[in-house]
Amino acid sequence: MAAALEQPQKLDLREPKGWRRTSNRIATWLMVLSFILVIIPLVFVLFTVVAKGISVISWSFLTSGPIPPNVLPASVGGLGPAVLGTIEITALATIMAVPLGVLGAIYLNEYGGKGFLGKLIGFFSDVMTGVPSIVMGLFIFSIWVLHFGFSGFAGALALGCLMLPVVIRSSDEMLKLVPDSLREGSYAVGATKARVTVTVVLPAALGGIVSGALLAVARAAGETAPLLFTILTVATANPNVFSGPNTSLPSQIFVNATQPYVGAQGRAWGAALTLIVIAFVLMIAARIVTARFTRYSR
C-alpha cells in the first residue's frame, strides 16, 4: 500500500495528439478567421467613407443651402437643409418615442409583466423590432401622408414607430436589474407605487435607460426607408417640421448615390461621413453613460 502511494498512476495532462489536436486547432482558427472576415468590410467601408468624405466636409458644407444641383462640384454649396432636417426629425422622433417607450417598459416591469397582457405586450414589442423599416414608411404614408401631406412630422412618426419597441426592450432590461429591496424599502415608508417608480426605480435605472435610448437614436438617425415616402426629399431648408416636405442626410445620400455626377457623389460621401460621425458620437456617449452612471448591470 505504501508503494502505491509513492508511485501514483501518472495522469497525462498534455494536449491530446493527432487528429483531436489538429481539429481543435482548426476550429479555433476558423473562429478567429470569422472575426477577421467581419473586420475587413468594416475597415474597408470606414476607410472609403473617411477618405472620400473628409475632403468634402467643411463648416459651409454642413450649414449652407439650398442643396446645389447635381451637376455642380462638391466644393460648391452644402447640405445644410439635410443636416437641419435630420436633427429636427430625429429629435422629434426621440421626444415621442423615448417617454412612451420608457412608460411601456414601466408597465411591463412594474405593473403587468407577469400577467397575460404584459407577456403579450413584451412578446409583440420583440416582434415589432423585426418589422422592416420600409413597412413603417408605408404605414405612415397610408395613415398620415395621404391625409395631411408630406412633413418632417410624418417622418418623425415613422422613426418613432421604429424606435418605440427598441426603447421598450432596452429600458425593460434595465428596470429588471433594479433590486426589489429598493422598491420594498420605499413601500415600507408608505410611498405609492407611482411615486416609488418615478422617484426610486427610474433614477436607479436611469443610466442604462439613457444609454439604450442613445443607441436607438443612433440607429434612427441613419434610417432612410421610413423617410422616403413621409418627408419627400427637397433641396431647400424647411425649419417648420410640422408642415411641408423636408429632407435628411440619409435620403440625400440615397438620391445622390445613383447620380453619375462626381459632385453629387462627393456630397453623398460627405453626408455619409457626417452620418457615421453622428452615429459614433451617440454610441460613444452611450458607452460613457453606461460606464459612469449605471448602478446595476448584469
Place this chain on the structure above:
Amino acid sequence: MSIAAKADPAIPAGSATGLSERRPLGDRTFQIVALGSGLLVLVILVLIAVSTSQQASLWFSTYGWKVFTNDWDPAANHFGALAFIYGTLVTSVIAIIMAVPVSVGIALLLTQVVPYRWSRPIVYVIDLLAVVPSVVWGLWGILVFAPWLNHIYANIGSAVKGIPILGNLFGPPTSGASFFTAGVILAFMITPIVTSLSREVIATVPAIDIEGAYALGATRLEMIRGAVWPHSQGGIVGSVLLGLGRAMGETIAAALVIGSSAQITSHLFAPGDSMPAVIANQFGEASGVFRSALIGLGVLLFAITIIINLIARGIVDRSARRKRGA
C-alpha cells in the same frame, strides 16, 4: 348591512378592504398611462396591418391571384410580383449562408475562447458594424464594392461557363449590381444581430456542462460539440430566423446594389430586384393601382417578417425557458 358598516364610525372608511383599494388618483393615472404606452405597441401593429391592407386592396381586388405571376410592367399596367418575392428569397438566403457560420464562429470565439478582457473590444467592433447606416452600406456597395466585385464575377463567370449547374448559377452575364452583391451586403448587415443573439444563447449553456466536458478530457471543439451545441441548437436556429427576417426587410442597401431588374433567373451574378428594393425605387413615381401594388408588396413583406419573427421568438423564448427550468 352594508349601510350599517359604512355608518360605523369605529371602522375608518376603506380600511377593511386594505390599503391598495384606496390609491390616490395620481397613482392610478400613472398606471393607466403606462398601460396605454404598452398597449401602443399592439395598437401600432394592428394599425399597420389594417391601414396598409386597405391601401393594397385595390391591387389584390384588381388582379386576384395574378399578383403572384412573374409579370411586372407598370407602363402596361401589369403588376405580377413573383420576381420580387424570388429576389427577396434569393438575396436573403445568400446573406444567411454567408452570415450564419461567421456569426456563430464569432459568438463561440467570444464566449468560449477569448478571455473577458479581450471580448469587450471584439463586441465593440461588432457594434460598430451595426451602427453603420444602411444607406452608407448601399453607397459604398454601388460606388466601390460592386465595380470591384464585377471583375471577380467576370473571372468566375468565364471560368464556369458551360459547366452544368455552376454555369447556370455563376456564369455570364455578370453585373456588379446583382443578387449576389445584394446578398453579400445584407450578410455584412445582419452579422451583428445574429452574432449578439447567438452569443446570448450560447452564454446560457450551464458552466457545469462545459466544465464537465473539459474534465472528461474533451478538447475545446469536442466540448463545443458535446456541451454547447446540444444546449444552444434551438436558440441559434431562432437567431438565424431573426437574421433572415432582417435580411428580407432590409431596404435601402438592397435597393442601391441589387440592379433593379425584375427578372427570375438562376444567374446569381445577374441584376435582380427584391420586394423592399422595388418599393423604395419606384414608389415616388407611382399612383393608382401601381401605388396600391407597391403597398401590397409592403403588406406581403410585413406578413412574412411577422410570421418569421413569431416563429423565431417562440423558439428563442422556449429555449430560454428550458434553460431556466433546468
